[in-house]
Amino acid sequence: MSWVKKLLILCLILFLSGLLTIAGLYLYVKKDLPDVTTLQDVRLQTPMQVFTADGELISQFGEKRRxxxxxEQMPPLxxxxxxxxxxxxxxxxxGIDIIGILRAVTVIASSGDFSQGASTITQQLARNFFLSREKKIMRKIKEVFLAFHIEQLLSKDKILELYLNKIELGQRSFxxxxxxxxYFGKTVDQLSLDEIAIIAGLPxxxxxxxxxxxxxxxxxxxxxVLYRMLDVGAIDKAAYDAAIQAPVVSRLHGAQITASAPYIAEMVRQEMVNRFGExxxxxxxxxxxxxxxxxxxxxAKHSLQQNLYEYDERHGYRGPVDTLWQATLKPDVTEQPDYDQPDRLDTEQIIAYLDQQKGLEDLVPAVVTQVxxxxxxxxxxxxxxxxxEWEGLKWARxxxxxxxxxxxxxxxxxILAPGMHILVRQHQKQWRLSQIPEATSAIVAIDPHDGAVRSLVGGFSFSQSQFNRVTQAxxxxxxNIKPFIYSAALANGYTLASIMNDAPIHQWDDNAGIAWRPKNSPAVYDGPIRIREALAKSKxxxxIRLLRGVGIDKTIEHLQRFGFAASDLPRNETLALGSASxxxxxxxxxxAVFANGGYLVKPYLIDSIIDAEQNTIYQHQAAIACDDCEDFAAKTPELAPELNSEAQMQQLFNRLSHDQTTEAELDAASLPSQQPEVAQRVLDKQNSFxxxxxxxxSVxxxxxxxxxxxxxxxxxxxxxxxxxDVSAKTGTTNDSKDTWFxxxxxxxxxxxxVGFDDANRSLxxxxxxxxxxxxxxAGTESGARTALPGWLDYMQQILPSLPSKAPTPPVGLASVRIDLNSGLLSRxxxxxxxxxxxxxxxxxTQYSGNDVQPISFDSNSPPVDKDIELF
Structure with missing residues (x-):
């Protein structure tokens, strides 16, 4: 039995040596081992996502897709x-699988095949979080010790969850x-068995x-993977047979964008990078x-693009994108066109060619095969x-x-011949010949109460041009400047009934050595005209005469109230015609100042920011336009800092005014915690109304x-x-280079x-x-002809969701019956x-024709007769 004893002693020595070796290795690498406790609060690198207010995904930014x-959200299969x-x-x-290691060693010893792995999921997790992929023995040793540490720190389920969220699976997906x-454009719960097996095979x-x-x-x-699942009993033979026969069908899918707003996405991206760094x-x-x-x-996007298509079609077809072969019309054909096509491509060649071409927005590449x-x-x-059909062709002069x-x-x-590479689009369920518009456009809609941007499109296509014409052009x-000029006039003694002379102006310019002769568009002059009518007709x-009456300095000062920079407002009479940029x-x-009763709101796009733990780390506090809130805040200044939204301010206002609750009786705990901001009043209520x-x-x-x-x-x-309840104004510049509505x-x-990016090109x-x-x-392009249709198409679809609100005349106004020709009182x-x-x-104070004695009254006196009403 001595040899048995010696064998046991040898085994013990080897065991102790192994322990000492492991202990030594641990002590050697201990200082280099990262702290695995960070896994308890791990933050996976996840891309930034941008959403609409109603939860639709606009875009996703980040190198890693995760x-x-x-x-619990992952299917058991x-x-x-x-x-x-x-x-x-x-x-x-x-944390390490001894059986797996022995199996791998056996395979290596018997066949020399080093492909047999022995790393556990815990080891892979350790490598993915803390180590590199370099194939060195020291990295493997560290991996083993880290696996033990992780197993002591985290539960098996937590380790598996981290692994399945961290593992690299190709195409920047983690x-x-x-x-x-x-790979499949699906959520995990929508995957079929064969798709699950494909993903499980990727690591x-x-x-x-x-x-x-x-x-x-x-x-x-x-x-x-399917065989292993069958072997361990995860699936049965029938499921295995069905999955093994399934074809591999996959293509790259981007994030599931459900709201197309690339210009907005880029605005948000820039703002977020400025705030947090890349x-x-x-x-x-x-x-x-x-x-x-x-x-x-x-x-907004549809209305802008459709409006540009209509403008483009009015001005004619600029021809095909390319010609793949020359088709010559035979001269003896009278009714049905027939062509000589010696170089014609066959169908497979056409399809192969089209596979290499790109469309734009809803424009689809196509090749004409028969006319x-x-x-x-x-x-x-x-x-x-x-x-x-002809309906989709006949526009193309x-x-x-x-x-x-x-x-x-x-x-x-x-119009067309066989062999032409063209662009088509679907319009009213029919294919229509089309082309990429050369003109471009911008549309923006904001809530006048607080400046929230509801829609914004900065051009025909972000893929074509990233230049955002809403904010950069x-x-x-x-x-479009005239309502602000007229507002300045009303603030300086004019009324909507004031009579102005709508007659040509001839003014000699000593510096230029020529006469300045601004004209109406169209060049029609009505003589004496009321200001209301002049604004509606855009005289x-x-x-110009109103600008002269008020003065350039006063007018520019008044226009600055609306947020316009003085540097953008020329100090000459062309300002009245809209030369400001x-x-x-x-x-x-x-x-929006006219819409909300005189407040200057600041447009904003980001409402809130939520972190990975679903905590709101930023909530925008908009400066709001609210008459009742302004009055209430003025009466209760010590409460004003606690109000943070129009609804909350109105709620407290109602509580005090209707319930007769005193300030002392308010429960402080029920007040909002954020500070308020009421928008700056820049125009009195009467003027804006x-x-x-x-x-x-104008309508x-x-x-x-x-x-x-x-x-x-x-x-x-x-x-x-x-x-x-719709107020509106057209805008057209000289030679129709810019049109507005x-x-x-x-x-x-x-x-x-609507206009061209080339500011020298006329519409x-x-x-x-x-x-x-x-x-x-026929007609010259203008605000009413070119920009209005896009605005109208947009509002036709939006206005039904916005109830009609007849504006209420504010206190300080009087409604008086006047004679339409003279602007004086009338019975x-x-x-x-x-x-x-x-x-x-x-x-x-006088009646038309001076046949009635003058009258006078003030806002505190009752109406003098049925034709005068005070507010």
């Missing part, structure tokens, strides 16, 4: 797949949630095994909630064949210049059509909205701009188009008179 999930192929005894071993989205070699790059490799690895902004899992309404945003009398056959990108177009086509062969505003010469955002902010009311006349006009005295304002097309209700202010003129009839009548009730609003004290 969708963190809890173990997915967990079983990873355990089957990566670590069958995960719930049994203490974790199973991101992999399901990237071994994410680049070589991913189904997009290497479908064959992915299939082979998938089958191994590393934190892109990896901390921040969720940015914007003020954007997804429905309004989608409507009939009034239809065209095309092959679309993707190989689908389609027909373009040739483009000559911005002011000239060719004759209306009568047949399809006058300063363009001459044309007649240029009246605007402003961005659409600045313009809509100015119009008068301008807003006058701008409704509805005046006079009596039955009596032959009716007239239209420049925004008369808005009458189709059938809303009396701005308008508002009590709840929404919207501005649309031109469209000649009569015989094929289109009245739908595209007549026929079409020669109408009621007009006046700031109390500015009402006329």
């Amino acid at each position: 969708i963190p999930l809890t173990l 997915l967990i079983e797949a990873f355990l089957a192929v990566e670590d069958t005894r995960f719930y049994e071993h203490p 974790g199973v949630g991101a992999a399901a989205q990237v 071994k070699a994410p680049s070589a095994l991913n189904p997009v790059r290497s479908p064959a490799n992915a299939r082979a690895r998938r089958n191994i 590393e934190l902004a892109y990896s901390a899992g921040l969720r940015v909630i914007t003020t954007i309404n997804s429905q309004q945003q989608a409507t 009939n009398s009034q239809t065209v056959q095309v092959i679309l990108s993707g190989g689908t064949e389609a027909t373009i 040739s483009f000559i210049t911005d002011r000239r177009q060719g004759n209306a086509p009568k047949t399809a062969d006058a 300063k363009r001459q505003v044309g007649s 240029n010469v009246v605007s 402003l961005t659409p955002m600045e313009v809509v902010t100015g119009f 008068l301008v807003a009311d006058a701008l409704t006349t 509805w006009g005046g006079g009596d059509w039955r009596a032959g005295t009716g007239w239209n304002g420049t925004a008369w097309r808005l009458q189709t909205l059938k809303r009396r 701005s308008g508002f209700t009590a709840d929404l202010a919207v501005t649309v701009w 031109g003129r469209a000649l009569w188009h015989a094929n289109m009839g009245q739908s595209q009548s 007549k009730t026929d079409t020669s008179s109408s009621f007009e609003y006046f700031i109390s004290g500015t009402e006329p």
Whole structure:
């Protein structure tokens, strides 16, 4: 038995030596081992996501794609797949798998194959969080010790959850949630068994095994995973057989964007990087909630693009993108076009060509294969064949210049020929010949109560140009400046009934040596005219005379109240015609002052920011326009700092005013904790009401059509909205280089701009188009013709959700019946008179014709007769 004894002693010595070796190695590497307790509060690098106010995803920013999930959110079959192929005894071993190590050693010794792994999930987690992938013995030793530490610190479920969220799975996807989205465009609970097996097979070699790059490799690895799942009893034979036969179908998917707003996404990205820096902004899992309404945003984008298409079609077709082969029309053909096509490509060649072409927005590449009398056959990108009917072709007369177009086509062969690479789009469920518009546009809508941006589109396509014309393009505003000029006049003694001379101006300029002759557009002059009518008709010469009456310095000072920078306002009389250069955002902010009763609100886009733990780390506190809140805050200054929203302020106002509750009786604990901010009042209520009311006349006009005295304002097309609470103004610059349309209700202010990025290029003129009839009548492009349709299309879809709110005249106004020709008082009730609003004290005191003795009254006296009403 001596040899047994010696063997036992040898084993003991080897065992002790092993322990001492392990202890020595541990002491040697201990100082280099990272602190695994950080795993208790681990922050996975998660991209920043941007959402609309109603929860739709706008964009995602970050190098690493990750969708963190809890173990409970992962389907059991997915967990079983990873355990089957990566670590069958995960719930049994203490961090390292001795059986797995012995198996790997046996394989290596018998075959020399080093592909047999022995790392447990815990070891992989240690490597992914703390170590590199370098194949060195010391890294492996550290990995083992870290695995033991992790097992002592965390539960098995927590380790598995971290692993499944951390593991790299190719295509910049980390974790199973991101992999399901990237490879299959699904959430993990939507994955089929074969898709689960593909994802579970990726950790071994994410680049070589991913189904997009290497479908064959992915299939082979998938089958191994399925066999392991069958072997351990995770699936039955029937499920295995079905999954093994499934084809590998995968393509790259981006984040599931549900609201198209790339210009907004870029604005948010820049703001977040400025606030937090790139590393934190892109990896901390921040969720940015914007003020954007997804429905309004989608409507804004569609309205802008459709308006540009319509402008583009008015000015003619600029020809195909390219010509793949030359087709010559045979001369003996009279009815059905027939072509010689010696170099014609076959269908497979056409499809291969189209696969390399890119569309833009809803424009689809296509190749013309056959031209009939009034239809065209095309092959679309993707190989689908389609027909373009005459309705989608007849607009395409040739483009000559911005002011000239060719004759209306009568047949399809006058427009297209086989072999042409063209762009098409679907319009009203039919294919339509199209092209990328050369003109561009911007639209922005804000809530006038607090400045929240509800929709914003900075151009035809962000893919085409990242230049955001809403915030970056300063363009001459044309007649969009006039409401602000008229507001300055009302603040300096003029009234809406004041009579101005609408007659040509001829002024000699000594410096230029020529006469300045500003004209109305169109060049029609009405002689003596009331200010209300002059604004509605956008009379240029009246605007200049008002500027002269007020003075340039006073006018510029008044315009600065609306947020316009003095440096953008020229100190000469062209200011009255709109020579100031402003961005659409600045313009809509100015119009919001009239909409909200005189407050300057600050547009904002980010409502709140939520961190990875669902904590709100930022909440925007908007400066709000609120008359009741302003009055209440003035009466109770010690409570004002506690109010942080219009609703909260109104709630407290109602509580005090209606319940007769005193300040001392208020429960401090019920007050909001955030500080308030009431927007700055920059215009008195009476002035803002008068301008807003006058701008409704731009829509509805005046006079009596039955009596032959009716007239239209420049925004008369808005009458189709059938809303009396809409105020609006057109804007056109010299030579139609910039066209504008701005308008508002009590709840929404919207501005649309249309022009070319080249500020020297005119939008031109469209000649009569015989094929289109009245739908595209001849005319020079203008605010009413070019920008208004986009605004109208947007508001037709949005206004039904915004209740009509007839504005209430504020205290300090009087409504007086006046004679429409003289602006003086009138007792007549026929079409020669109408009621007009006046700031109390500015009402006329004489009757028209001087046939009645003057009267006087003030705002504190009762109405003197039925034709005078005080507010």
